[in-house]
Every structure is written in C-alpha cells, then in structure tokens.
Amino acid sequence: MSPPLFQTRAHSNGSTANDVQILQTATSLELLAVAAYQAALGLLFIADGNAVVRHFAETTMSQHNGHADAFAAQTKSLGGEEQARPNPEYVAVVEETKPKPTGPAEVVNLASTLKTVATENYPANLALLEDRDSKGLFASVMGVECQHLATLRAVGALLAAGDAGIALIAIPTNVAKLPKAAGSVAFPAPFESTTMASPPEEGAVK
C-alpha cells in the first residue's frame, strides 16, 4: 500500500518536540539580542552618541523583548517550557566583547554578526516547523529581524565612511549625499543565506 503522499501535516509528538526546540532557540536568540543591546546602551558613545543609533538600539531592544515574549508564549501553547536564558552558543561572544568596543562601529559590527545569525535562523528553521501558528509567528518576526540587519549593514557602512557618513545617519537623511553603495549594501544578495542559522536544538531548554 502506498503511503499517503501529502500526509505531512499531522502532528506527531516528534514534530511538536522539534517545534518547541525551534521556538526555544528563537527565544534564546532574542534574549541574547536584548542582553547585547542593554550592554550597548550602557556605553557612553552609544548613550550620548548619534541620536538615530541610540534610538535604534532602544527600539530594537524593545522589539526583541516583544519577539521573545511571543516565542515564549507560543512555546507554552505547544506544551513546552519557556526558554528564559540567552543563546548559549553566542552569549560568551557577547560577554567577551562587552569591554572591548571603543566606538559605535565596533558595536554595530557585533550587532550585525548576531543579527545575521538571527536573520538566517528564520528561513532555515521556518521550513522545519510543523505547527502553522508557529510558522506564522516566525514569518512575522523574520520580517522585522531582517530589517534590523539591513539597517545595521547600512549604518555600519556609513560609520565606516567617517564624519561625512556619520552625518548621514539621520532621519530624515540627505538622500542626495548618500554614497552610491547605500542603495545596495543593506541587501547584498537576492536570497539570504542560511549558513549561520542555529540548529533547532541549540537554544533548547535542557
């Protein structure tokens, strides 16, 4: 007898467990981001620096908190345990880097690295989820996380351009003076890579 070819939506305990792990790992990455932005906002050159960079750090931290709460709630709705700790794979990187930054460019570079992991995590693990509501939540958060990454890439490029670039980190900016690369640096490829994505179990509750 042939197996049912499209019988892939039924929820087995295994798929639910995998969904829970993915949601816990997503939560851990959000909590990591919150910790990183908290640390960044404690740095004088961020707290008293460029107003847009500071606003971005504050707003993004708040958005990550919202994402973490949503993932935690979804984890519990599937019968899983809420992840309350930051991602163990990358928390050490943040801790090690905390005392080192001497300017906003280094902070933005670290944030870009962490954000790349988070952004690539979504399309990769989205395909592994079985629960439809969890997929919807993932897609919604992914649509925001990738914008954080785009912004960080653009801000990083402007910071690297020196005073002239820093002056353009403003809302509204002077579009006429933006360097040509500002039109493409935020999205270097038409399809986001998934090579830095976290495996489902990386941030699971042990």
Added chain:
Amino acid sequence: MTDPTSSDSGNPLSRGTSRRSFFVTTGAGIGFLALASCSNDTKTTSSSGTTAGSTAASATTTASTQKNVDVETAQLAAGLEVLAAGTSRAALDVATAGKLGAVPPAVEEYVTTAMAHHRAALDKWNGVLTGAGETAVTEPDATLKPIVDDAFSKVTDVNGAAALALMLEEIAAATYQKAVPTLTSKDAVTLAGSIQVDDAQHVAVLLFVSGQYPVPEVFAKTDKAAA
C-alpha cells in the same frame, strides 16, 4: 512613458541562470516535481490506511488542494516579481531620460539592485514551475498591474518613484509572509521566506530614504498581501 509592468523578455538574468543551479543548490524543484507527479497519481490512501470510496476521493481532493497551494503561490509570486522587475526597469528608463529630475546615486543603485533581485526571484519561481510541468510566468500580476500603471503615470520625481517602490515591496513582503504558513513543500517555504527577507529589507531602505524609521513594526503584518 514605458509600460512599467510589461514582461521583460530581454532580461539576461531570466535566461537560464538558474533553474539548474537552483535545483542543485536548494533542491527546490524536487519538492515541486513531487507535487506535480502526485497530482497525477490516481492511487490514494486515507490517513488510516484505508483505500477506497469517499476516503480516496477525500485524499485526492486534499492532494489536489495542496498541489494547488504551492503552485498557485509560485504563480502569484512570479507575477509579482514580473511586476516589480518591470516597474524597476521603467523607473530606470524614465530616470535616465531625465523625467524624474536629479536622481541621487544611492537611489539609482537601489533600483538597479532591487530589479536584479526581483529578476532572480522570478527565475527561481519559474524554475520550480517549469520543473513541475507548469508554464513559466511572464506577465505581471493582473490584479495589481492597473493599480501600478495608474500610480506610475503620476510619478514625476524621485520621491514619487520611491513611494511607488515602497508600495510594491510592502505588497511583496506581505504576500510572501502570508503564504509561508500555507505552503506544503519545505523547499517552497525556504524560498518564500528567503525572498520575504530580501523584500522586507528593500522596504527598510525605502523607508529610510523616504525620511521614515526603517523598522517601524514589532511584528510584520500581512494586511497588504496580494491575493
């Protein structure tokens, strides 16, 4: 003025880039090919393993519906990509003709890059469609085309062009986001998710260029999705 939504048959990127490499690198075609072959499979089995009668009919319906969801999404997505790429081409043409006034280098770079991305996305979707035995999409989404045509006819400067681009990118990102939970093939989910990321990033840059905060929402919404 150039028709912004005409299909771009002269697009060098749309010829052969990538069906083969896409299959090799992502295997996305495999999932869609499976869908196509399954739709022709007359042998059906219920979830309980019983084959026959109404159960078989139900399974056939389910299979057909699921096949349609992925294929129809690919067709919708491809139509949006034709529209976006064609509109970008038209915007570049009128800008080059000096009809939009001075065009900042970053804006020209954005349009060129976004156009290439939309063509690449179109190639992907057409690759999976033709790989599944379906016809490649070469025409823009019929529902949105008149809306975009009307909006494009009113564009007189860079700000207007940016506003139109923002509208299109928001629609595209929301469409992919809405489709993702409904897709049945994992390859389709990954592809749609990856393109959603790119389109949402286009939105962020367009918001910034338009004088707005680039990440205004805590959760991305689907209310602007095309149907």
